[in-house]
Amino acid sequence: MVKDGAAHLRSLRDDRTIFIDGRRVQDVTTDPAFAGAVASAAALYDYQARHPADMTFTTETGAQANLAWSLPRNHAELVTRRRAMERWAEQSCGMIGRSPDHVASTFAGFMMGLHAYEPARAAALADYFRQARDADRFLSYVIVNPQADKSKSAKDQPGGGLVASVVDEDSHGITIRGAKMLATSGIMANDLMVSGFAALGAGDEAFAFTAVTPMATRGVKLHSRRSYEAAATSTFDYPLSSRFDENDAVVFFDDVKIPWDRVFVHKDLRMAQAQWHETRAHVMQNYQCIVRLMVKLRFLLGLAHKVAEVNGILGFPQTRETLGLLAAKSSNIEALVVAMEAAGEEFHGYFVPNRPMLVTAQVIAQTTYPEFIEAIRGLAGGGVIMVPSSAADFDGGEIEGLIHAAQRSPVTDSEGRVKLMKLVWDAIGSEFGSRHLQYEMFYSGAPFVTRGNSYRFHDWAREKAFVEGFMGSYGLDRPAHRDAAE
Numbered sequence: 001m002v003k004d005g006a007a008h009l010r011s012l013r014d015d016r017t018i019f020i021d022g023r024r025v026q027d028v029t030t031d032p033a034f035a036g037a038v039a040s041a042a043a044l045y046d047y048q049a050r051h052p053a054d055m056t057f058t059t060e061t062g063a064q065a066n067l068a069w070s071l072p073r074n075h076a077e078l079v080t081r082r083r084a085m086e087r088w089a090e091q092s093c094g095m096i097g098r099s100p101d102h103v104a105s106t107f108a109g110f111m112m113g114l115h116a117y118e119p120a121r122a123a124a125l126a127d128y129f130r131q132a133r134d135a136d137r138f139l140s141y142v143i144v145n146p147q148a149d150k151s152k153s154a155k156d157q158p159g160g161g162l163v164a165s166v167v168d169e170d171s172h173g174i175t176i177r178g179a180k181m182l183a184t185s186g187i188m189a190n191d192l193m194v195s196g197f198a199a200l201g202a203g204d205e206a207f208a209f210t211a212v213t214p215m216a217t218r219g220v221k222l223h224s225r226r227s228y229e230a231a232a233t234s235t236f237d238y239p240l241s242s243r244f245d246e247n248d249a250v251v252f253f254d255d256v257k258i259p260w261d262r263v264f265v266h267k268d269l270r271m272a273q274a275q276w277h278e279t280r281a282h283v284m285q286n287y288q289c290i291v292r293l294m295v296k297l298r299f300l301l302g303l304a305h306k307v308a309e310v311n312g313i314l315g316f317p318q319t320r321e322t323l324g325l326l327a328a329k330s331s332n333i334e335a336l337v338v339a340m341e342a343a344g345e346e347f348h349g350y351f352v353p354n355r356p357m358l359v360t361a362q363v364i365a366q367t368t369y370p371e372f373i374e375a376i377r378g379l380a381g382g383g384v385i386m387v388p389s390s391a392a393d394f395d396g397g398e399i400e401g402l403i404h405a406a407q408r409s410p411v412t413d414s415e416g417r418v419k420l421m422k423l424v425w426d427a428i429g430s431e432f433g434s435r436h437l438q439y440e441m442f443y444s445g446a447p448f449v450t451r452g453n454s455y456r457f458h459d460w461a462r463e464k465a466f467v468e469g470f471m472g473s474y475g476l477d478r479p480a481h482r483d484a485a486e
Helices: 005-011 035-050 075-090 100-112 119-135 269-277 281-310 317-342 355-384 398-406 414-428 431-442 447-457 460-471
Strands: 017-020 056-058 064-066 139-144 165-169 173-182 191-194 209-214 220-224 249-259 263-266 345-347 350-352
Touching: 005 035, 035 075, 035 100, 064 100, 075 100, 075 281, 075 317, 075 350, 100 119, 100 139, 100 281, 100 350, 119 263, 139 173, 173 209, 173 263, 191 249, 209 249, 209 269, 263 269, 269 281, 281 317, 281 350, 281 355, 281 414, 317 355, 355 414, 355 431, 355 447, 398 414, 414 431
Parallel strands: 017 220, 139 191
Antiparallel strands: 056 064, 165 173, 173 249, 191 209, 209 263, 220 249, 345 350
8 A cells, every 4th residue: 555645644643752932742743833844744645645656666575665765776767766756856846855755765775785784783774674665654864963062073072962872782772862963854754863974983982873763762852943834924925934844853862772673883983984885875865855956946947937027027138147047057957867867877786876976966056056046036136025914915905905006017916926926035035945045055064075075986097097198198309319428
């Protein structure tokens, strides 16, 4: 049976511990801080239930799971998998960054590199993968340490106990204590993976672990950031915030016990890094991100064009120049997706996107998104500020009359203009829009990280050989024989 939205909503009523605005949330499916985003997540599963041929595959156990859990063996299978991710991203205009196919893609990458794990941990990983895949579980993860003193390692933070670490273990499993961030989409996920991406050194063994636990596990506590959804006065006023605020949260692990069959890396400094790069987890998870960004840029490009139409500036040469540049930048990301698939590599029997092209897309994405936002701001001008205060101003009387008098466009009526400008503001200027700008700039790491990966994975030997080969074709024009006296 294909998982649908109703099944996902039922799975979230599990007494998970989430705090926001000084209170504990009783039910994320109905709470005004989260209900819209949770409904949007459920809608993804409803979409796949309506389109099983496009969105799912049959596992070797006979279960129906989302294609994000599939392990492609060739280019055609990789493209089929990508098209499913595109379709899901389109349901939220690319605004749900940590949709269920993200961490599923991470685990697909882990599975491709199963050979890199210690045997007992590999067996645990394979077992969990099959169970999570067949149940089509929604996973979130926390892999970043809370910000404190960045000049110090996790173990040297003042006061100790800040970063989640293994504090005990026995024959049943490990116990972890401390915090991690940012648990994007954690409030609407089933399971939580806790791991790390930062480099570790001798003495950091307690921080070198990867494990999974259900979100409702005793001692797992999520402290949510401000809910942009809760502040949205209506869908008309905040069409994105009200539905796609996937949320972010700091997670506290208060002596959380995790059984050995859910521990995949255990106090292993080498494997803590190898799980990302000796497998293809880093590639598969970020490939999903770039596919989602590709869809998101299409949406923003359409938004930019519509702003130009509504403002009557589409015929201006400078407007067409701006839109042409945005179209090229959007197509650039799309071309990189197609290229990384076409130039994909065989990896232990699987077919994965080309890694250097993937990191190239990451580097370019971090500057492309801010450029889109800045360009749309320029096209919109004061139009996104002069909108009515809320949908309530369309009162059918005097206030609405003022709207009709002041809000005009050569291509739409007053309501259409206000509707567009409110959508634009929610995408580029509201708290929701500002969060997305920050997210797209940093979700894959600071620029020095992504650019460092671009350097790390590039084939420098090819370029060096090119230069050295050319240099070998010429030299100093020395005389064949020199006079002995000289």
